[in-house]
Amino acid sequence: MTTELLAPPERNYLSAGYTARSWLLTVDHKRIAILYMVSITLFFFVGGAAAVLFRLELMTPEGDLVISETYNKLFTLHGIVMIFLxxxxxxxxxxxxxxxxxxxxxxxxxxxxxxxxxWYLFMLGGALVMWSTFVGGVDTGWTFYTPYSSTYANTNVMLAALGAFVTGFSSILTGLNFIVTVHTMRAPGLRWFRLPLFIWAHYATSLIMILGTPVVAAAIFLVALERGLGIGIFDPKLGGDPLLFQHLFWFYSHPAVYIMVLPSMGVVSEIIACFSRKRIFGYRFVAMSSMAIAVIGFFVWGHHMFVSGQSVYAGLVFSFLSMLVAIPSAIKVFNWTATMHKGHVWLSTPMLYALGFIGLFTMGGLTGLFLATVAVDVHVHDTYFVVAHFHYIMVGGSVMGYLGGLHFWWPKITGRMYPEWWGRFSAVLVFFGFNLTFFPQFVVGYLGMPRRYHTYPEEFQIYNVMSTAGASILGVAYLIPLIYFIWSLKYGPRATANPWDARGLEWEAASPPITQNFETTPIVTTDAYPYAEDEQRTEETLLV
Amino acid sequence: MNDGFRLHPEQASEIAASVDALYFFQVGVTVFFTVLIFVLIWTFALKYGRARKADRILPPHEFWATELIWAIVPFAIVMIMFGWSAVIFVRGSQTPPNAITIDVIGKQWMWRIYHPEGKREINTLHVPVGQPVRLRMISDDVIHSFYIPAFRAKMDVLPGRHTFMSFTATKPGEYHLFCAEYCGTQHSFMRGRIVVMEPGVFADWIRGSTDEPPEVAGKQLFEQFRCNNCHHNNPGARCPPLGGIYGTTVALQDGTTVTADESYLRESILNPAAHIVAGYKNEMPLYLGQLGEEDVLQLIAYIKTLPSPDATPRSEAENSKP
Amino acid sequence: MTGHVAHHFDDAEQQFHAANLGMWIFLATEVMFFGSLFAAYTAYRYMFPEAFVAGSHSLDVVMGTINTAVLLLSSLFVALAVNAAATNRSRAAAGFLVGAIVMGVVFLGIKAVEYADKFAHNHVPGAHFQFHRESEGEHAVDGEHHVSVNESAIPGGDFQAGHNSPDRTLEKRVELFFSLYFAMTGLHALHMVIGVVLLGIVAYQAWRGAYSQTYFTPVEVSGLYWHFVDIVWVFLFPLLYLIR
Amino acid sequence: MAAHVTSSRSCYIVFGALLVLLVLTVIAAGIENHTLGIIVALLIATVKALLIIVYFMNVRFADWVTRLAVAAGFVGLIVLLAFMMSDYLTRDPVDEIETSPVTRAAPEAFEALALLHPEAFAPGISV
Known part of the structure; x- marks a missing residue:
């Protein structure tokens, strides 16, 4: 089992087995990550295809490409697949x-x-969602609002809701695993404030996963009871309150936005540090701001309900608390920017994605303030303004972070380098395609175009045409990495253990790592990110 | 309404301008910080490019004072936003004492509106300018949302419980009415218009004794209640064509005939089951209680104006006789 | 007993700690899961107190009390089983676990009797739901005071006097109470069934002498789960059965 | 490995206490006062839960991380309850249901409402 440290090991986790069984029954976290990667890529393109279809429909004000029912099923599919899967x-x-x-x-x-x-639960949930699509689709929107979902919709709500329910448990188990792992299995010397910010972000994310997910699971469970057995918890005909569902739903689904974006923030922290060759400025503040976002995230869900019939008092309370999320978010953005100051900045592909993340997240976060501002939200609630805002966070933020991270750790995961020029090209293309798609939606949203509209008044058309044009660019920009990543598996140059000369224990392992990750348990003696300039002051991480 | 590229919808209510003011303040903040971050990133990326020579004397890893500023400045700005918006929101959610109350019922996929004077409308709301209006809204089925972009006003309409929305229109004109909460298949067709009128014109309108002839209002009613969905002159109409029906003799299912005069038409509108025309089924809903006498008069006036079809392919249409 | 330490752990203590912490975090998610139902309960009880009193009065307090005692006893057995396993008495642990399982089955049996009673009285939410005011008690003759929806009697859409009477309104809201009752106790019963299976497996292992002072993690962890299910009932009992 | 578990004797004592509390809560249910009744019932239930957590579930031997995990779920639940109820407790009192023109004009639309608020639809209202 002995291998050279820097050369590609003969026996790495990828070569540990080639049979289907060796993949489907693996308990190696790295192989399970690959299983997840393949599955979510499939789901991403399913959700993306739905998006392309309804964006094409929205080119014209009339409903001429698909009928209303199909349109509604398309945006529901897009929402459920993109968010849960x-x-x-x-x-x-x-x-x-x-x-x-x-x-x-x-x-x-x-x-x-x-x-x-x-992973199996995730695939089961995904299969249920796909099944619900193939037998006719669901038209409730990913929000499953009652009483539409529980009583009125005559589509396959049960299957899709069950799918969301099951993937929820998959997410809980992942979060549980992370928390226990971080608490009990850190290498000797790896104190809490020596952890990479990626770990902090995942720890904070896991907190939301374990405390938030069960609530939405229960809400969906109750909808299923109401639909399947006539046990009417939210039924207005019994005096039930449809807003109760919204409370339970958003208690999870607002923090869920942070499930999506916090890990990407962790990725961005790693990339910025590496390609500025500097320790993240204000490390402890960035770490704590992740925790703050996770915690405050649980106190703000009511801003989704400002015009729902929630009390005015509750509206004000939730408005105030929602404002507070701005502070940890601002701290992160400023600290990332400051990290570049006096660094050695290298605009590699991951860095371009990370910088794109900062820019788009800044816009997404600031436009979030409009929605936390109760008086403005009354106007823009459920309009394209909201659609634009959350896509800036989820696509401009999460997806940029995911792609950046994928490029950054691709050599570690596969042992191969991706083509740098194509990487940068697609990163720039994603950025422009994204802005062309979603920026016009801010404008048309403020003009009053409601979301989930199949047809719309003519004066909104110009913005929708721009948006559709952007979406087609974005679609192409997402296909390019798919192609060159697959290409690189066979033709990419071999990667060394640490192609970026980055810091962090993962770069001490071989590329790709061996099944048990390290030959011997590493001992940590330095803080996170001991980059070049710090080398005079601190010892390097040691492998003992 | 359609005058090209604009950044905000028309300001047609009392709070619209104040919402826009806050909005543009936020746009300013957003632009400022976005530009700041972009400029900083590009400055650093260029100035400290890895191949460039630059002063890189090590800064501290963290600096309490800057962190504090980065926390306090955003906090101060968002508190301004919060305070400002709270004032507008609380003001907007209070109903002025002299407000008139108009009932709204949301139903898949239409808005039914009931004026206190007894006037009813579908998908159109007429309101007088300058008069505070309170909408008392409820849904018949799922959650809808009553949204008037020009008023910067929106409120969900719930089943089983009233919600309220108040506004004062400030500018005569026609504005969009949208359903903003997804409510099923034809959600995007649940649109209508808000007609803001000068108080005098509104008073005439609400009394129904407008200067315009009754058939104009009748035509509107005819369209609002979608009468022409069934009563049209094309082949396969589910209900008898009404063109030129007035004054003719109509054959009924029970073998008798009746002259289509005002009282016959009125009865057939309010209680269609009373006389079934030969060859048709009793499919028309009951409008008793839905339509006032005024409405019926206007509808009849409109029906009288409908032109007689040139050729009637239906054998049972006795009314083709002059 | 390093044979029990999985490859990725350093030692048994780390493994025990991880398993224990993992179960506690799982229980935190369970708290939130049941908690959502408790939240629904709180909102509706605040909105419709009189319906909750009426609904609660139709539940059998004696059965509920016995069931609570049965469940507490099962918890005692589980606690004793953990103690026995940790003190090298694996066989005794198996015995206690069987005791806990028996108590769990007794609980489910009593629950089933209660459910059957609800079915018999049409207290199950849905199309056949009926409820009479408590003053009429369990002895009310079906249909005597019950106001039924008589669709044919509402031509033109006007209201029949009884159609929207206070009794009818109360009935609807009590249906809401029973919806919560079945959702909460049903979910609890499901957890009990899972717990019985879990304890069964652990009891079998204990009987084979698998546990000792150095390794009793499965007993401890499944015990935590069982105690949690017990705690849920400790709250369900007063909130459902004892509303006055 | 140092195994810290509650002794059998403590288990029996705790079980006894739990039974006493069970009897207490049944007796206390006689309190014919909504607010006080709920408070007493919840207090007793909380004490019972704490006894089970601390003794049966051996939390008194646990480290701070485990204790934090124990607390996390309950803290989360309190957040959910408190902020959700901040809406319910401050909503406007249930609608004024006046006999508006709508009530006369479109009664079928109000069927569900009438079921919920019969007081607003006094006998005699019909088309």
Whole structure:
């Protein structure tokens, strides 16, 4: 089992077995990460195809490409697939799964079999959602609002809701695994404030996963009871309150936005530090701001309900609390920017994605303030303004972070380098395509175009045409990495253990790592990110 | 309404301008910080490019004072936003004492509106300018949302419980009415218009004794209640064509005939089951209680104006006789 | 007993700690899961106190009390089983676990009797739901005071006097109470069934002498789960059965 | 490995206490006062839960991380309850249901409402 440290090891986790069985029954966190990567990529393109279809429909004010029912099913499919089957697992289940044990010097996650179980649950949930689509689709929107979902919709709500329910458990198990792993399995010397910010972000994310997900699971469970057995918890005909569902739903689904974006923030912290060759400025503040976002995230869900019939008092309370999320977010953005100051900045592909993330997240976060501002939200609520805002966070933020991370750790995951020129080209293309798609939606949203509209008044057409044009660019920009990543598996140059000369325990392992990650358990003696300039002052991480 | 590229919808209510003012303040903040971050990133990326020579004397890893500023400045700005918006919101959610109350019922996929004077409308709301209006809204089925962009006003309409929305229109004209909460298949067709009128014109309108002839209002009613969905002159109409029906003799299912005069038409509108025309089924809903006498008069006036079809392919259409 | 330490752990203590912490975090998610139902309960009880009193009065307090005692006893057995396993008495642990399982089955049996009673009285939410005011008690003759929806009696859409009477309104809201009752106790019963299976497996292992002072993690962890299910009932009992 | 578990004797004592509390809560249910009744019932239930957590579940031997995990769920639940109820407790009192023109004009639309608020639809209202 002995291998050279820097040369590609003969026996790495990829070469540990080639049979289907060796993949489907693996308990290796790295292999499970690959399973997740393949699955979410499939789901991403399913959700993307739905988006392309309804964006084409929206080119014209009339409903001429598809009928209303189909349109509604398309945006529901897009929402459910992208949120439950792509964004929520994207960074945590792929990069997190792969890197959390590596970064803390552990041989695996605390519960490897539960980790595999979580992938199977995820696939089961995904299969249920796909099944619901193939037998006719669902038209409730991903929000499943009652009483439409529980009583009025005559589509396959049960299947899709069950799918969301099951993927929820997959997400809970992932979060549970991360928390226990970070608590119990850190390498000797790896104190809390020596952890990479990626770990902090995943720890904060896991907190939301375990405390938030069960609530939405219960809400969906109650909708299923109401639909299937006539046990009417939200039924207005019995005096039930449809807003109760919204409370339970948003208690999870607002923090869920942070499940999607916090891990990407962790990724961005790693990339910025590496390609500025500097320690993250204000490390402790960035770490704590992740925790603050996770905690404050639980106190703000009512801003989704400002015009729902919630009390005026509650509206003001939630408005105030929602404002507070701006502070940790601002701290992060400023600290990332300051990290570049006096660094050695290299605009590689991951860095371009990371910088794109900062810019788009800044816009997404600031426009979020409009929605926390109760008087403005009354006007823009449920309009394209909201659609634009959350796409800036989820696509401009999460997906940029995911792609950046994928490029950054691609050599570690596969042992191969991707083509740098194509990487930069697609990163720039994603940025422009994204802005062309979603910026016009801010404008048309403020003009009053409601979301989830199949047809719309003519004066909104120009913005929708721009948006559709951008979406087609974005679609192409997402296909390019798919192609060159696959290409690089065979033709990419071999990667060394640390092609970026980055810091962090994962770069001490071979590329790709061996099954048990490290030959011997590493011992940590320095703080995170001991980059070049710091080398005079601190000892380098040692492999003992 | 459609005058090209604009950044905000028309300001047609009392709070619209104040919402826009806050909005543009936020746009300013957003632009400022976005530009700041972009400029900083590009400055650093260029100035400290890895191949460039630059002063890189090590700065501290963290600096409490800057962190504190980065926390306090955003906090101060968002508190301004919060305070400002709270004032507008609380003001907007209070109903002025002299407000008139108009009932709104949301139903898949239409808005039914009931004026206190007894006037009813579908998908159109007429309001007088300058008069505070309170909408008392409820849904018949799922959650809808009553949204008037020009008023910067929106409120969900819930089943089983009233919600309220107040506004004072400030500018005569026609504005969009949208359903903003997804409510099922034809959600995007649940649109309508808000007609803001000068108080005098509104008073005439609400009394129904406008200067315009009754058939104009009748035509509107005819369209609002979608009568022409069934009562049209094309082949396969589910209900008898009404063109030129007035004054003719109509054959009924029970073998009798009746002259289509005002009282016959009135009865057939309010209680269609009373006389079924030969060859048709009793498919028309009951409008008793839905339509006032005024409405019926206007509808009849409109029906009288409908032109007789040139050729009637239906054998049972006795009314083709002059 | 390093044979029990999985490859990725350093030692048994780390493994025990991880398993224990993992179960506690799982229980935190369970708290939130049941908690959502408790939240629904709180909102509706605040909105419709009189319906909750009426609904609660139709539940059998004696059965509920016995069931609570049965469940507490099962918890005692589980606690004793953990103690026995940790003190190298694996066989005794198996015995206690069987005791806990028996108590769990007794609980489910009593629950089933209660459910059957609800079915018999049409207290199950849905199309056949009926409820009479408590003053009429369990002895009310079906249909005597019950106001039924008589669709044919509402031509033109006007209201029949009884159609929207206070009794009818109360009935609807009590249906809401029973919806919560079945959702909460049903979910609890499901957890009990899972717990019985779990304890069964652990009891079998204990009987084979698998546990000792150095390794009793499965007993401890499944015990935590069982105690948690017990705690849920400790709250369900007063909130459902004892509303006055 | 140092195994810290509650002794059998403590288990029996705790079980006794739990039974006493069970009897207490049944007796206390006689309190014919909504608010006080709930408070007493919840207090007793909380004490019972704490006894189970601390003794049966051996939390008194646990480290701070485990204790934090124990607390996390309950803290989360309190956040959910408190902020959700901040809405319910401050909503406007249930609608004024006046006999508006709508009530006369479109009664079928109000069927669900009438079921909920019969007081607003006094006998005699019909088309």
């Amino acid at each position: 792509f964004l929520i697992p994207a960074v945590p289940a792929v990069l997190g799964n792969f890197l959390v044990p590596l970064m803390i010097g552990a041989r695996d996650l605390a519960f490897p079999r539960i980790n595999l179980l979580s």
